Amino acid sequence: MSKQLPAKVDMEKIVSLCRRRGFIFPSSEIYGGLSSCWDYGPLGVELKRNIKQAWWQAVVHERDDVVGLDASILMHPQVWVASGHLEGFTDPLVECKSCHLRWRVDDLKDNKCPSCGGELTEPRLFNLMFKTFMGPIEDSASVVYLRPETAQGMFVNFENVVNTTRKRLPFGIAQIGKAFRNEITTGNFIFRSREFEQMEIEFFVKSGTDKEWFDYWVKERLNWYINLGIKKDNLRLRQHMKKELAHYALDCYDIEYLFPMGWAELEGIANRGDFDLVQHAKYSGKSLEYFDDETKEHYVPYVIEPSAGVDRSALAVLCDAYDEELDNGEIRVLLHLHPTLAPIKVAVLPLSRRGPLVQVAKQIYADLRQCWIVQYDDAQ
Ligand code: ATP
Numbered sequence: 001m002s003k004q005l006p007a008k009v010d011m012e013k014i015v016s017l018c019r020r021r022g023f024i025f026p027s028s029e030i031y032g033g034l035s036s037c038w039d040y041g042p043l044g045v046e047l048k049r050n051i052k053q054a055w056w057q058a059v060v061h062e063r064d065d066v067v068g069l070d071a072s073i074l075m076h077p078q079v080w081v082a083s084g085h086l087e088g089f090t091d092p093l094v095e096c097k098s099c100h101l102r103w104r105v106d107d108l109k110d111n112k113c114p115s116c117g118g119e120l121t122e123p124r125l126f127n128l129m130f131k132t133f134m135g136p137i138e139d140s141a142s143v144v145y146l147r148p149e150t151a152q153g154m155f156v157n158f159e160n161v162v163n164t165t166r167k168r169l170p171f172g173i174a175q176i177g178k179a180f181r182n183e184i185t186t187g188n189f190i191f192r193s194r195e196f197e198q199m200e201i202e203f204f205v206k207s208g209t210d211k212e213w214f215d216y217w218v219k220e221r222l223n224w225y226i227n228l229g230i231k232k233d234n235l236r237l238r239q240h241m242k243k244e245l246a247h248y249a250l251d252c253y254d255i256e257y258l259f260p261m262g263w264a265e266l267e268g269i270a271n272r273g274d275f276d277l278v279q280h281a282k283y284s285g286k287s288l289e290y291f292d293d294e295t296k297e298h299y300v301p302y303v304i305e306p307s308a309g310v311d312r313s314a315l316a317v318l319c320d321a322y323d324e325e326l327d328n329g330e331i332r333v334l335l336h337l338h339p340t341l342a343p344i345k346v347a348v349l350p351l352s353r354r355g356p357l358v359q360v361a362k363q364i365y366a367d368l369r370q371c372w373i374v375q376y377d378d379a380q
Contacts, residue, residue, distance in 0.1 A: 009322045011260040015189050017333055018318070023047065024190065036186035036193045044314070046343035046373060048197075051313050052176050054340050055199045058224055059174050066172040066201060067165055071153025073178060074134070074144050079152050082283035083276065084247060085129060089148060091184055092123035102126075104184045128181045130194075146180035151305060153177075154202040155276045158288055169290060169301055170213060172203035176310070188261050190311040197310035204301040206292070207274065210250075213304045214271045218253045221269055221306045225255065225313075229338030230320050234258040235266075248275035257316040266316055267308035274300040317341055345372040353378050 018024040023044035027037035040048050060068045080086045092105040098118030105123050113120060130146040133139075147153070154173040161173055176199045186192050205213045218237065225235055240252040252270040256263045277300045281288040289298045321335040339345065346368050350361035358378065368374045 008324070009260055009319050011189055013333075014260070014315070014318055014322060017322070017335075018044065018189075023318070036183065037195050038190050038193060038311075043343045047317070047337075047341060048310060048314055050341045050343065051310055051317065052197075052199065054228060055224070055308070056174070056176065059172075059199075059201055065167070065170060066174050066203070067161060067167065069154055069157055069161070069173050069175045070177065071150070071157060071175060073147050073180075075147060075152060075156070077144055078283050079156060079280075080129065080145055082279040083152050083155075084279070085145075085148060086127070088247060089129055090125040090127050093126040093184060094120040094123050096120055102184065107185055126182075126184065128183065130180045130182050147178075148181045149179050149307070150175045150177045150198045150200045151202060151276075151307065154200070155280055155303075156284075158202075158204070158277060158280075159286065162290065169292065170203065170205040170209065172201045174199075174201045176200075188259070188264075190315050191259065191261075191264065193311065199308045199310055199313075201304075201306045202276075203304040203306075204290070205304060206299065207302045210271055210273070210302040210304060214251060214269070217304050217306050218255075218269050221267060221308070222255055225257075225266070225316070228317070228341060229336075230257070230316060234316075234320060236263065238263075246270070248272050257312075257319075259315065259319060266312050267306060269304070269306045272303040272305050274302050276303060277301065343373065344375045346374045348374060348376045350378050 021043055022041035025039045025041055026033035027039050028034045029039075056068070060066050093102050094105060094108070095102045096113035096116060096118040097120065099113060099116045101113060101115050103114065103120070108114065108120075111120060112118070129148050131143055132146065133142045134144045135142050154175055157173065161167065177197065178195060179198050180195050183192055183194055186194060190196070201217075203213060203217065222235065222237060226232055234257055236256050236258075238254045238256050240249070240254070245252055248270075250271040250273045252268060254265045255267040255269070257266040277288040280286075281300070288300060290301050291298050317337065318335070321337045323334040323336055324331050325334060326332070337343075348361055348365045348368070350357050352358070361376070361378070365374055365376045
């Protein structure tokens with residue numbers, strides 16, 4: 001009998017397990033890797049797909065008040081003017097006058113370069129959006145940005161969705177997709193990277209009902225993680241203080257997970273008021289008012305936004321499932337993954353290569369593969 005060891009989860013063990021077992025590799029590894037970008041390997045890609053599928057199932061397929069969307073990553077540059085990202089999506093940075101490394105002001109303990117102790121410049125604002133050019137000419141007229149969040153795709157399609165689905169308030173739009181942020185301080189593995197995936201819902205409600213819906217979504221989203229087997233003790237809610245709130249937010253809760261480096265944000269749920277639709281109406285010149293056919297009123301809806309990270313969810317799932325046990329004097333690493341998330345659902349292990357048995361085993365394998373991800377192994 002193997003004896004359980006207390007599971008000591010540290011980030012190094014998780015990174016090493018992911019590397020060894022083909023969950024996650026450094027990006028472009030044969031070239032020495034690319035800072036803060038990661039590649040999901042054969043098991044990792046299945047885990048990630050299962051997380052996204054579980055989310056989509058819970059928030060789109062099992063509800064009749066949320067529809068899906070897949071908007072493009074490149075959007076009209078005015079979107080980022082309206083959303084406030086062009087002006088406000090910045091971090092103050094200082095540069096070392098000797099070694100020229102740049103640092104986030106919030107990360108500094110004193111006014112010296114943490115690397116060489118050199119003197120630092122005055123802080124300057126640094127925009128976190130990745131900039132590129134549309135078409136062959138690299139001038140200011142062709143500048144476009146890689147989206148730093150998926151949310152804006154849903155705001156600019158609000159009217160399209162209302163007109164084509166005839167959804168009435170309250171209803172939401174959900175989207176899963178890549179987002180890019182030129183983060184200054186990255187690290188903690190896939191917790192903070194420059195290319196990552198988000199799962200976001202923009203839930204449109206009538207003002208006055210927003211607080212109720214906000215509370216509803218905070219509970220709903222917390223339960224989603226618990227239902228996927230994440231230990232309750234490793235999850236907590238943290239309400240933002242007034243001074244922490246983003247410029248658009250009336251209220252915000254973070255769902256935090258106890259990662260190896262401490263409590264940190266897994267998902268944010270914000271009451272965004274009518275900020276986004278008002279801004280897009282102003283900059284696009286299109287009315288984004290909603291006509292309520294019951295009350296015959298025109299108004300701009302409020303928005304409740306649960307915004308989760310796929311990669312942070314994957315990291316939380318891996319940390320939560322990690323365990324070690326003694327096996328003949330050796331430490332064996334286990335992952336107690338929830339069946340919904342496990343990359344492989346069934347293993348067919350015939351334990352022999354004898355003709356008739358193999359035939360039956362192969363047939364079982366072929367049948368099961370129609371419904372599940374199955375692994376066949378006759379080697380051991
Ligand atoms: P943080 O304070 O940790 O930088 P944030 O408050 O800027 O996060 P949001 O803008 O609320 O994050 O984004 C919603 C979700 O997207 C986050 O809860 C997180 O799961 C994910 N996310 C944001 N930035 C990153 C990143 N650089 N790498 C991985 N996931 C991210």
